[in-house]
Amino acid sequence: MNRLLQLGLLLTLVATVHAQVQHDFWPGRERVIPHVSGDEMWSGTYKNWKDSEAVKKSMAAGMMSRDINFKDFRWLEKSFDGELKVDMGREVFHRKSSNGRSCATCHGENGEKLKGWYATQPRFSAKANRVIVAATQISICAKEHLSEDWPENTRNNSLLDMYLAYLSDGRDVDIDVTSGPMKEAYEKGRDLFFKRTGHFHFACASCHTGVTTQSYLRGQRPSTFFGDAAHYPIYHFPYRLPGDDVEDIFTLQHQIKSCQMLSRMLPGVEGSRTLTAIEVFLKASANGYKMSIPTQEYNMSTGYLLRDGL
Ligand code: HEC
Ligand code: HEC
Incomplete structure (x- = not known):
């Protein structure tokens, strides 16, 4: 009986916590x-x-x-220091990696092929087989095409993120x-x-x-x-x-x-x-x-x- 009571109390407690955690919007x-x-x-x-x-x-x-x-x-x-970050991002976009390529090699000298792209992000990527943000796409391309390790939330990734977003200004x-x-x-x-x-x-x-x-x-x-x-x-x-x-x-x-x-x-x-x-x-x-x-x-x-x- 005592055991049953304990079990009952335990279940009530679990249910209460569950309700709090799951349904408190x-x-x-x-x-x-x-x-x-x-x-x-x-x-x-x-x-x-x-x-x-x-x-x-x-x-x-x-x-x-x-x-x-x-x-x-x-x-x-x-008109403030953000402009400087766009310039720095543009520089990374053109920087050649050890295989002689840069982002610009495939996406246009002034990123023209990516104009307007950022305004449509995030999107489903067939390649990643999930919805991804711009930073993830940057990381994928950097690794695959430039052999660079620029994951999300790192310096070059964020500079490129700023530059690509700028290409969708307006x-x-x-x-x-x-x-x-x-x-x-x-x-x-x-x-x-x-x-x-x-x-x-x-x-x-x-x-x-x-x-x-x-x-x-x-x-x-x-x-x-x-x-x-x-x-x-x-x-x-x-x-x-x-x-x-x-x-x-x-x-x-x-x-x-x-x-x-x-x-x-x-x-x-x-x-x-x-x-x-x-x-x-x-x-x-x-x-x-x-x-x-x-x-x-x-x-x-x-x-x-x-x-x-x-
Ligand atoms: C305790 C209050 C508080 C909570 C909770 C909170 N935020 Fe904020 N958020 C702020 C304040 C204050 C700012 C603006 C000032 C700042 O960034 O310092 C802000 C800024 C933002 C901005 C930027 C808005 C802009 O125009 O720059 C976004 C986006 C945002 N929050 C998203 C979120 C998301 C997503 C969550 C939940 C994960 C969240 N916030 C939870 C207080 C909060
Ligand atoms: C060797 C060519 C090549 C290089 C170099 C390259 N990419 Fe890509 N990029 C691709 C291909 C191919 C795709 C489409 C397949 C995919 O999603 O990965 C693509 C897709 C993209 C997309 C999405 C475009 C769309 O229409 O959905 C962005 C943004 C992008 N790359 C940014 C970059 C950035 C930033 C760099 C430099 C770090 C870079 N790429 C380097 C070939 C390249």
Whole structure:
């Protein structure tokens, strides 16, 4: 009898923990659509930042950065050190490896064959037989064609990531998540984004939806998850994660990991299926929004404090 009671208690405990771990989502998953205009149902600020004209008008009308979902920094502060990283990336693109080849050998002197490509990433790769991010494609080509070991989250990989993204500057983000492996990745990414986890029991959505996107969090400003992926990778001087050697470039993979660490979640591995799925979700949430590369981390700009009267 005693044993049965113990077993019963144990099962109840397991069931409770299971319910907490498996089913504790931040509310709102069902309201998400894979397009930047989906923001209308969340912050309702989309009309203020839907293109650069709208951003300019909003600023002229004296709106605060948070009412523009912090997109003012993405459009209006483009001439800065990020340009230097594009130049460095271009240099790596042309650098000859021991077999006499460079990326440019196969993809065009100015990368012309890859223009617009980044705006369509991540995508399903038949070769890798899974959905991959740009950094993974770079790593595959570097290894196969140049015998270089440039995995995700290393210096040359991140520089190339910045350069390839720059080749899509001004293009509309356009990834199709309506069927197949991309749909699966999108739904997985969405669920991970809304799932509470980690030491603080936060979900990504805890900070990137709702009231926290209308205010300042210890001087930092989380935006809603719509549109931001169109501006990645970014230049993020001088903020580094432990062990970083990525020229202060934050690819979207790196940003996701950074937020996981910041909010005491278990940080994922860049290029892994899990972080790739989150990237698919974020990029699809920027569908229809123009890429703006290179841009910088907005906390590096102090102009907003003055502008917003803080
Ligand atoms: C010897 C030729 C060769 C070299 C050198 C090469 N690639 Fe590739 N690359 C390919 C081929 C072939 C594919 C298509 C097959 C695949 O996905 O791997 C490809 C695919 C790509 C794609 C995806 C394009 C698409 O349309 O989907 C990107 C991006 C890319 N390479 C970047 C690079 C970068 C960056 C480098 C330098 C590190 C590089 N490649 C070096 C041959 C090359
Ligand atoms: C505790 C609050 C918090 C949580 C939880 C959180 N973030 Fe963030 N996030 C922020 C803040 C604050 C910023 C902006 C400031 C910064 O980067 O320092 C940010 C920035 C971002 C950006 C960049 C936005 C831009 O325009 O540059 C992305 C993308 C992002 N987070 C994704 C995520 C993902 C994915 C998760 C879940 C793994 C997550 N965040 C969890 C607070 C959070």
